[in-house]
Amino acid sequence: xxxxxxxxMGGENAPEAIVQAVLxxxxxxxNTRFILFGDEEKITNLIGQDKERIAIVATTQVIKDEDxxxxxxxxxxxxxxxxxxxxxxxxxADALLSLGNTGSILACGIFIIGRIKGVARPGFMPTLPVKNxxxxxxxxxxxxxxxxxxxxxxxxxxxxxxxxxKIRGIKNPKVALLNNGAExxxxxxxxxxxxxxxRKSNLNFIGNIEGNELLDGKADVVATDGFTGNAVLKNIExxxxxxxxxxKDSLLNNGPITKIxxxxxxxxxxxxxxxxxxxxxxxxxxxxxxxxxxxxxxRSDKRAVYYTIKQIDKILSEKIIDQFRQEFNHKx
Amino acid sequence: xxxxxxxxMGGENAPEAIVQAVLxxxxxxxNTRFILFGDEEKITNLIGQDKERIAIVATTQVIKDEDxxxxxxxxxxxxxxxxxxxxxxxxxADALLSLGNTGSILACGIFIIGRIKGVARPGFMPTLPVKNxxxxxxxxxxxxxxxxxxxxxxxxxxxxxxxxxKIRGIKNPKVALLNNGAExxxxxxxxxxxxxxxRKSNLNFIGNIEGNELLDGKADVVATDGFTGNAVLKNIExxxxxxxxxxKDSLLNNGPITKIxxxxxxxxxxxxxxxxxxxxxxxxxxxxxxxxxxxxxxRSDKRAVYYTIKQIDKILSEKIIDQFRQEFNHKx
Numbered sequence: 146x147x148x149x150x151x152x153x154m155g156g157e158n159a160p161e162a163i164v165q166a167v168l169x170x171x172x173x174x175x176n177t178r179f180i181l182f183g184d185e186e187k188i189t190n191l192i193g194q195d196k197e198r199i200a201i202v203a204t205t206q207v208i209k210d211e212d213x214x215x216x217x218x219x220x221x222x223x224x225x226x227x228x229x230x231x232x233x234x235x236x237x238a239d240a241l242l243s244l245g246n247t248g249s250i251l252a253c254g255i256f257i258i259g260r261i262k263g264v265a266r267p268g269f270m271p272t273l274p275v276k277n278x279x280x281x282x283x284x285x286x287x288x289x290x291x292x293x294x295x296x297x298x299x300x301x302x303x304x305x306x307x308x309x310x311k312i313r314g315i316k317n318p319k320v321a322l323l324n325n326g327a328e329x330x331x332x333x334x335x336x337x338x339x340x341x342x343x344r345k346s347n348l349n350f351i352g353n354i355e356g357n358e359l360l361d362g363k364a365d366v367v368a369t370d371g372f373t374g375n376a377v378l379k380n381i382e383x384x385x386x387x388x389x390x391x392x393k394d395s396l397l398n399n400g401p402i403t404k405i406x407x408x409x410x411x412x413x414x415x416x417x418x419x420x421x422x423x424x425x426x427x428x429x430x431x432x433x434x435x436x437x438x439x440x441x442x443x444r445s446d447k448r449a450v451y452y453t454i455k456q457i458d459k460i461l462s463e464k465i466i467d468q469f470r471q472e473f474n475h476k477x
Numbered sequence: 478x479x480x481x482x483x484x485x486m487g488g489e490n491a492p493e494a495i496v497q498a499v500l501x502x503x504x505x506x507x508n509t510r511f512i513l514f515g516d517e518e519k520i521t522n523l524i525g526q527d528k529e530r531i532a533i534v535a536t537t538q539v540i541k542d543e544d545x546x547x548x549x550x551x552x553x554x555x556x557x558x559x560x561x562x563x564x565x566x567x568x569x570a571d572a573l574l575s576l577g578n579t580g581s582i583l584a585c586g587i588f589i590i591g592r593i594k595g596v597a598r599p600g601f602m603p604t605l606p607v608k609n610x611x612x613x614x615x616x617x618x619x620x621x622x623x624x625x626x627x628x629x630x631x632x633x634x635x636x637x638x639x640x641x642x643k644i645r646g647i648k649n650p651k652v653a654l655l656n657n658g659a660e661x662x663x664x665x666x667x668x669x670x671x672x673x674x675x676r677k678s679n680l681n682f683i684g685n686i687e688g689n690e691l692l693d694g695k696a697d698v699v700a701t702d703g704f705t706g707n708a709v710l711k712n713i714e715x716x717x718x719x720x721x722x723x724x725k726d727s728l729l730n731n732g733p734i735t736k737i738x739x740x741x742x743x744x745x746x747x748x749x750x751x752x753x754x755x756x757x758x759x760x761x762x763x764x765x766x767x768x769x770x771x772x773x774x775x776r777s778d779k780r781a782v783y784y785t786i787k788q789i790d791k792i793l794s795e796k797i798i799d800q801f802r803q804e805f806n807h808k809x
Contacts, residue, residue: 325704391752
C-alpha cells in the first residue's frame, strides 16, 4: 500500500478542490492511501462518509504565499505543510503533495525530509510545453538552488532523464545544457565544466541549448543552474501570460467586427491557452529528496490536483527513489 | 557633423534595405554623414546619383551568422564589419551600425573600438516590450559577458539609466535587479552584492524583479548578469515566437468558421504581433565602448534600419559617450 501525505490547505481552492481530487483519485487507485492535513472540520464535511483509505490529521496553522519560507517552516510547526512533511520524514507516508508556498515546500523537502545520500543537492523540476507535440520537456533546477556547481547539474540531469523515461515514457531522453551559445566552450566556468561532465556521462547528451530553443522540443531534459532556471521558468510564465492577456485585450477592444471574429475563433484559442497552461503537465517534482515532494500550482482546480495525484502514484509505483538510492548511494 | 559607419552587408535584406534606410534618414538628418562598407558595385547601383554626405568604402568579405565571432574578426580583416569598426577606432566615424552576427559585432566593439576608461566591461542592452504601454524597458547585460561581477552590474545600470533618461525620455528611470525573489538577501553572492551596490548608488533603485515580472513595466531598466540576461532575452523571443506561431497555426487549422473569424480579427492581431516585434524598439546598444555600437536584428527591413539610424543619431546628439567618460574616467 502506498501512502500520499497531502497538504489540504495550500492554494486558492483549498481544501475543496483538493479533497474532491483525492476522492476521485481514490476510486481509481485501489492500492493507495491518502492522509489529509489541515482544518479537521472543513475536511470532514467535504469527505462525508467515504473514509476508506483516507485519514485526516488536524493542524491549526497555514503557511501563506507571502510568508518567508525557511522562517515559516521553523516557526509554524503545526502548519498543514510542516506536519505533512514530518509524516513523510517518519515514514508514515511515502510522498508529499502541496499547492502552497513554493519556497516552503522546497524547504520542507530539503530540511525536513532530507536528501538521498550521494545527491549533493535536490533539484526542482517542472514539465513545460513544447511547440509541436503534447510531450513537453523537463527543466532542472528551476530554483531550489541559488548557487549551483557543475556536479549538481550532472546529478539533476541523471535524475530528470530517469524520470522522463520512467514516468513520461520517453525512450533514451535527449538531454541538453542551457547555455549562451551552441559551442562546447560557451558559458562561464560553471557551464563549461557542466558541459564536460554531461559529455562524459552515459546520458544521451545532445549539447547546449539556448533560451530561444527551449520550447522547440529539441531536448526532453534541460539541465540548468538554479538561478538561470528560475529566471527562465518565470519568464516563460510571464511572457506567455502577457501575450495571452494582450491577445484577449485586443480581441475585446478593436470594435464589433473583431468581437464577432473573436467568438468564431474561441475554440482554436482555447486549445492554444491550454497548451501554455502549466497545470496540464502535472506538478513540479523535487528530485533528490528521500521521498517524492511534488508542488502543483496554487490556482490548480480539482482536475489538476487529480492528475498530480496520479503522477505521484506513478512515481511511487516505479520506485524512482529506490532507483536513485542505488545510483547515488555509492558516491562518497 | 556626425558620421555613422554602416556595415551594409549584414542581415537578410542587405544591402538593399540598409541603403534605402540611409537615403531616407539622410534626407531628414541634415547634420549627419554616412559611410557604407561593403560591395562597392551593389551599393553604388542602389545609391544612384545621391552621393551628398554618403561615402562608400569597398570591402571584399562578409562575416556570416554561422562564423565563430572572435575568429571571424581576427581573420576576416577586409570584412564590411571589421573595416567599419576600424574607421570608428580611427575616429573617421563616430558610431557603428550593423545587422550582422551579434557575437562579431560585440567582439568589434570590445576588441577593436575598445572600452571607455573606468568602465570594467561594456554591456549589451536592447529595449524590450512591456504590457500596458509603448515605452518598453532596457535590460543590460544580455550577453556581452558570460562572466559578470557585481561592479559590472552597477556600471551597466548607471549607463542604461542615463540612456533611458536621455534617449527614451524617461524621467528618473526606475532601476531593478533581476533576481530569484523579492527580498534583498535573494540570489547568489553575485546578485546579493550587486543588490548592495545598487541600493547604495544614487540610482532610482526599486529592488529585485523576478523573471515573470519583466514585461509588466515595473522597471524602466533591469540590470542582470550577462549569462542570465542572455537566457532570458532569448527566452522572451522564443516563448513569444512559439505562441504567435501556435496562434497562427490554430487559426488556420480549425475549420472554416475559425478561418473566417481569423480574417475578422486580423487587425487586432497585427497590433499584438507588432508589440512583440523587437525591431520596433530600435537596435540593441553596446554601452561602455568608446563609441556607440548598435546591432539591429538581421531580418530588419528598411523601416527598422531607418529607426535605428535615427536612434544612433540621437545618441550622438546627446553626447552620451562624453557623459560616460566624465562619469567613469575618474575611476581607477
